[in-house]
Amino acid sequence: MKVPMLDLSEQYQELKSEVLAALDEVMSSSRFILGDHVKKLETDVATYSNVKHGIGCGNGSDAIHIALQAAGVGPGDEVITTPFTFFATGGAVARAGAKPVYVDIDPVTFNIDPSKIEAAITPNTKAIIPVHLYGQMADMDPIVEIAKKHNLVIVEDAAQAIGAKYKGKSVGELGTAATYSFFPTKNLGAYGDGGMIVTNDDELAEKMSVIRVHGSKPKYYHHVLGYNSRLDELQAAVLNVKFPHLDKWSTLRREKAETYTRLLNEALGEKVVTPVEVEGNYHVFHQYTIRVPQRDELQKYLNEQGVQTMVYYPLPLHVQPVFKDLGYKEGDFPESEKAANEAISLPMFPELKQEQQEYVVSKIVEFFKK
Numbered sequence: 005m006k007v008p009m010l011d012l013s014e015q016y017q018e019l020k021s022e023v024l025a026a027l028d029e030v031m032s033s034s035r036f037i038l039g040d041h042v043k044k045l046e047t048d049v050a051t052y053s054n055v056k057h058g059i060g061c062g063n064g065s066d067a068i069h070i071a072l073q074a075a076g077v078g079p080g081d082e083v084i085t086t087p088f089t090f091f092a093t094g095g096a097v098a099r100a101g102a103k104p105v106y107v108d109i110d111p112v113t114f115n116i117d118p119s120k121i122e123a124a125i126t127p128n129t130k131a132i133i134p135v136h137l138y139g140q141m142a143d144m145d146p147i148v149e150i151a152k153k154h155n156l157v158i159v160e161d162a163a164q165a166i167g168a169k170y171k172g173k174s175v176g177e178l179g180t181a182a183t184y185s186f187f188p189t190k191n192l193g194a195y196g197d198g199g200m201i202v203t204n205d206d207e208l209a210e211k212m213s214v215i216r217v218h219g220s221k222p223k224y225y226h227h228v229l230g231y232n233s234r235l236d237e238l239q240a241a242v243l244n245v246k247f248p249h250l251d252k253w254s255t256l257r258r259e260k261a262e263t264y265t266r267l268l269n270e271a272l273g274e275k276v277v278t279p280v281e282v283e284g285n286y287h288v289f290h291q292y293t294i295r296v297p298q299r300d301e302l303q304k305y306l307n308e309q310g311v312q313t314m315v316y317y318p319l320p321l322h323v324q325p326v327f328k329d330l331g332y333k334e335g336d337f338p339e340s341e342k343a344a345n346e347a348i349s350l351p352m353f354p355e356l357k358q359e360q361q362e363y364v365v366s367k368i369v370e371f372f373k374k
């Protein structure tokens with residue numbers, strides 16, 4: 005048996021006629037830039053996030069960059085975030101001209117540890133970016149409290165967490181703004197790149213929508229330095245077909261996660277650490293990530309047995325070569341470094357079959373018997 009990390013083909017077959025009709029509609033109308041499909045998705049995703057505004061952009065990385073820039077983050081400012089995330093989180097901070105300041109993670113959730121944030125705050129701190137990694141929201145209550153106390157902006161990096169909830173609140177409701185990615189592998193994936201910012205702040209929303217069109221307002225008059233980063237109309241048309249299915253897909257992901265956890269715990273007990281959904285959270289399992297000390301050997305074995313896995317992420321941001329001028333070194337964030345050595349994500353997508361999951365777990369069990 006072969007089990008891929010992700011297989012989008014079944015989903016496409018189910019939606020094919022609707023997707024092709026939506027694409028045909030855009031092409032027949034010849035309205036390719038910021039048309040009705042983008043507007044509809046912006047409205048729907050904002051409503052879904054329980055906030056007023058959605059601003060479609062070129063991708064999830066630009067969404068973070070634009071949100072920071074609109075909030076006034078720039079050269080001389082510091083932005084606190086976690087080093088255990090995809091590069092784009094730290095990259096967007098640096099591209100905005102600010103300095104990423106890293107804070108270690110909570111080993112249970114892999115998300116930023118709020119108890120370590122205040123020690124990293126300086127007079128230059130302007131913002132915090134909690135990353136809702138693998139589909140579970142960071143512990144927002146203490147983060148919101150710290151942000152209030154120190155007058156900081158919160159930009160939630162929710163690239164992996166559309167549909168997640170924290171104590172009944174949606175992504176975007178507690179932060180100043182939240183950013184989504186519609187990269188094809190994300191829980192709501194386009195057929196190319198796409199992203200969106202959601203916010204309740206009228207003034208910020210206006211700034212963001214100007215920055216994504218070269219800072220142009222009125223047209224051809226530029227008061228701020230923007231760039232070209234719009235959500236493509238064709239991608240929005242695809243996303244509008246997919247969006248009504250998102251909650252059903254999240255439910256299915258949660259069912260797959262439960263199955264993995266049950267099978268793994270029954271067979272292996274303490275040998276593998278299965279993911280924890282913290283009380284009050286609604287985890288949407290963008291990834292199903294376990295921890296195993298013999299991670300690299302396990303990955304190699306599973307690969308030989310036809311089971312594809314991924315390591316998100318093998319090298320934390322504080323030790324990435326591109327950030328060496330920030331002055332961090334190995335050992336600065338032990339929990340992030342440990343997670344980078346132990347985390348392994350198993351195949352996860354809504355159409356994953358029970359037999360496939362049983363096969364994956366049986367191969368993990370086999371590995372531990374060797």
Ligand SMILES: *Cc1c(COP(=O)(O)O)cnc(C)c1O
Pocket residue numbers: 063064065066089090092093135161163164184185186187197198199
């Ligand atoms: C995918 C991702 C991004 C970037 O999104 P793109 O659309 O690929 O630019 C940012 N942060 C995290 C945590 C991600 O997983």
